[in-house]
Amino acid sequence: xxxxxxxxxxxxxxxxxxxxxxxxxxxxxxxxxxxxxxxxxxxxxxxxxxxxxxxxxxxxxxxxxxxxxxxxxxxxxxxxxxxxxxxxxxxxxxxxxxxxxxxxxxxxxxxxxxxxxxxxxxxxxxxxxxxxxxxxxxxxxxxxxxxxxxxxxxxxxxxxxxxxxxxxxxxxxxxxxxxxxxxxxxxxxxxxxxxxxxxxxxxxxxxxxxxxxxxxxxxxxxxxxxxxxxxxxxxxxxxxxxxxxxxxxxxxxxxxxxxxxxxxxxxxxxxxxxxxxxxxxxxxxxxxxxxxxxxxxxxxxxxxxxxxxxxxxxxxxxxxxxxxxxxxxxxxxxxxxxx
Amino acid sequence: xxxxxxxxxxxxxxxxxxxxxxxxxxxxxxxxxxxxxxxxxxxxxxxxxxxxxxxxxxxxxxxxxxxxxxxxxxxxxxxxxxxxxxxxxxxxxxxxxxxxxxxxxxxxxxxxxxxxxxxxxxxxxxxxxxxxxxxxxxxxxxxxxxxxxxxxxxxxxxxxxxxxxxxxxxxxxxxxxxxxxxxxxxxxxxxxxxxxxxxxxxxxxxxxxxxxxxxxxxxxxxxxxxxxxxxxxxxxxxxxxxxxxxxxxxxxxxxxxxxxxxxxxxxxxxxxxxxxxxxxxxxxxxxxxxxxxxxxxxxxxxxxxxxxxxxxxxxxxxx
Numbered sequence: 164x165x166x167x168x169x170x171x172x173x174x175x176x177x178x179x180x181x182x183x184x185x186x187x188x189x190x191x192x193x194x195x196x197x198x199x200x201x202x203x204x205x206x207x208x209x210x211x212x213x214x215x216x217x218x219x220x221x222x223x224x225x226x227x228x229x230x231x232x233x234x235x236x237x238x239x240x241x242x243x244x245x246x247x248x249x250x251x252x253x254x255x256x257x258x259x260x261x262x263x264x265x266x267x268x269x270x271x272x273x274x275x276x277x278x279x280x281x282x283x284x285x286x287x288x289x290x291x292x293x294x295x296x297x298x299x300x301x302x303x304x305x306x307x308x309x310x311x312x313x314x315x316x317x318x319x320x321x322x323x324x325x326x327x328x329x330x331x332x333x334x335x336x337x338x339x340x341x342x343x344x345x346x347x348x349x350x351x352x353x354x355x356x357x358x359x360x361x362x363x364x365x366x367x368x369x370x371x372x373x374x375x376x377x378x379x380x381x382x383x384x385x386x387x388x389x390x391x392x393x394x395x396x397x398x399x400x401x402x403x404x405x406x407x408x409x410x411x412x413x414x415x416x417x418x419x420x421x422x423x424x425x426x427x428x429x430x431x432x433x434x435x436x437x438x439x440x441x442x443x444x445x446x447x448x449x450x451x452x453x454x455x456x457x458x459x460x461x462x463x464x465x466x467x468x469x470x471x472x473x474x475x476x477x478x479x480x481x482x483x484x485x486x487x488x489x490x491x492x493x494x495x496x497x498x499x500x501x502x
Numbered sequence: 503x504x505x506x507x508x509x510x511x512x513x514x515x516x517x518x519x520x521x522x523x524x525x526x527x528x529x530x531x532x533x534x535x536x537x538x539x540x541x542x543x544x545x546x547x548x549x550x551x552x553x554x555x556x557x558x559x560x561x562x563x564x565x566x567x568x569x570x571x572x573x574x575x576x577x578x579x580x581x582x583x584x585x586x587x588x589x590x591x592x593x594x595x596x597x598x599x600x601x602x603x604x605x606x607x608x609x610x611x612x613x614x615x616x617x618x619x620x621x622x623x624x625x626x627x628x629x630x631x632x633x634x635x636x637x638x639x640x641x642x643x644x645x646x647x648x649x650x651x652x653x654x655x656x657x658x659x660x661x662x663x664x665x666x667x668x669x670x671x672x673x674x675x676x677x678x679x680x681x682x683x684x685x686x687x688x689x690x691x692x693x694x695x696x697x698x699x700x701x702x703x704x705x706x707x708x709x710x711x712x713x714x715x716x717x718x719x720x721x722x723x724x725x726x727x728x729x730x731x732x733x734x735x736x737x738x739x740x741x742x743x744x745x746x747x748x749x750x751x752x753x754x755x756x757x758x759x760x761x762x763x764x765x766x767x768x769x770x771x772x773x774x775x776x777x778x779x780x781x782x783x784x785x786x787x788x789x790x791x792x793x794x795x796x797x798x799x800x801x802x803x804x805x806x807x808x809x810x811x812x813x814x815x816x817x818x819x820x821x
Contacts, residue, residue: 401603404603405663405666407558407589408556408589408594409590409594409617409667410587410589410590410591412620415620419607419608422607423607498607499606
């Protein structure tokens with residue numbers, strides 16, 4: 164408390180540096196342990212003279228000893244440079260891909276996250292308030308089913324039903340091909356609003372429905388459980404009974420209880436956001452969503468070291484920022500937290 | 503018309519292993535500006551009785567039958583909204599554990615002020631002003647409105663709980679062992695505080711296991727044993743002239759600072775309320791039991807004016 168929130172945020176932000184460094188080291192080593200290398204992956208089964216192969220390796224900087232490669236890339240990172248792609252197309256800055264792919268993932272993540280939180284809070288609260296009833300059992304069943312759903316399978320199911328049978332929603336991509344949208348942020352919904360493009364807004368929202376529902380429903384299961392169990396605990400606490408004895412209205416008591424039950428939920432939110440970005444990979448693949456997930460999967464096939472490293476580090480940086488924000492919210496919400 | 507009239511109240515807990523008759527046919531009257539203490543050991547149903555009055559018996563407990571008349575109206579037959587408007591406004595309640603009876607996430611001032619905004623409909627600023635004044639009444643500084651509960655001691659928190667309970671000057675304050683979790687010095691100041699409100703006209707229903715504490719400040723004492731009311735009367739009647747063997751046992755189990763008397767405990771344990779003994783529930787532990795005690799349940803009868811006891815030894819029909 165003594166040093167204040169600013170100091171706390173500063174220290175927490177500093178801790179992102181070792182986190183990223185450790186992650187980079189692990190990813191770097193793992194990638195080098197994988198059989199094959201980017202050059203072989205590009206060349207494939209074609210017969211190419213060894214000198215030319217060497218030349219390609221040299222151009223990619225892969226002829227240097229691994230520790231030099233490690234520090235080279237680290238040095239670039241410090242300057243905000245994520246390197247260039249090592250596979251086809253060779254030599255494109257990884258940053259370009261990050262800029263084009265990240266907003267797609269972020270957009271999907273935000274919608275999926277929002278849906279999961281709303282669904283989880285609603286179902287969990289209803290279950291806790293109606294504790295022991297059939298409604299409660301139903302909500303708990305929902306939680307378990309949602310939690311165990313396999314994203315590609317569930318995604319396919321939604322695609323089949325809404326896309327094929329009803330034919331009301333698009334099943335892949337982010338925008339109808341015949342709609343043009345001037346991108347500013349890369350978040351299509353935001354861009355369509357900013358440019359006043361109604362067609363693009365409708366189309367991009369329609370494209371978001373199925374993937375974000377898939378992601379949102381699957382992730383909501385964990386919230387339902389957590390919110391229900393916490394709220395049940397809180398509702399049986401002394402201070403809730405005191406509120407009732409003071410004649411405070413029921414809906415207000417539920418809100419106070421929710422606020423108390425929310426603290427562990429916020430922790431889960433931070434963790435979920437990271438899982439969400441991962442879950443986005445499956446969702447993106449299922450819905451041909453041009454995000455970071457599909458890009459990383461694609462690049463792993465090529466052993467494109469720089470792209471994978473760059474993307475993962477950016478990913479990690481973003482997740483760290485989110486968890487920092489979560490910690491700050493946590494500290495602001497709970498007066499007992501000392502920072 | 504008495505302020506509160508409990509009539510034939512039964513509160514049972516429907517547990518998986520049986521029905522626990524925690525409060526079994528208890529009748530009790532509290533007059534205007536009267537301090538009535540309910541005394542009994544743990545599990546005798548005294549707290550359940552208090553929860554019954556504010557309709558907050560925790561599940562699986564349920565009020566099975568009886569009437570609770572408060573200023574001529576039956577609390578048990580009111581609809582939820584009507585009863586809610588009485589809670590806090592006409593009946594205040596203070597609980598045992600001050601450490602857990604305030605919301606940890608909200609400032610003390612907001613929790614006090616909420617009583618005014620909820621029941622009087624005044625705006626938050628004015629309510630906070632009143633909350634500050636109220637904190638001074640209970641002996642805390644006005645600045646405490648900005649504190650969170652975890653920044654306060656147990657005694658301070660209990661003062662705040664009392665301030666909240668008394669914020670709208672209710673006619674009745676129910677205090678469920680409000681001093682049990684506190685040390686003796688703080689205990690005394692809290693009792694003074696409650697007594698101060700009584701002097702201003704509030705009736706007190708005080709729940710305690712401590713007969714000596716009850717005897718200090720009460721007007722009347724009700725002794726409960728195993729879900730039954732066994733003796734009821736003024737402090738003088740109950741303490742100086744106890745009629746029920748259980749009350750005598752309670753009085754003998756407290757050390758006397760000035761006398762030579764040894765502490766005598768009551769042999770045995772309270773019965774399992776899922777399956778209480780037949781007849782008088784105290785008879786297995788009673789030194790004076792007669793045949794009648796294990797066969798039939800004694801009624802509460804008036805042995806002298808205002809002094810009631812449920813014991814076959816005092817009952818003319820007994821023997």
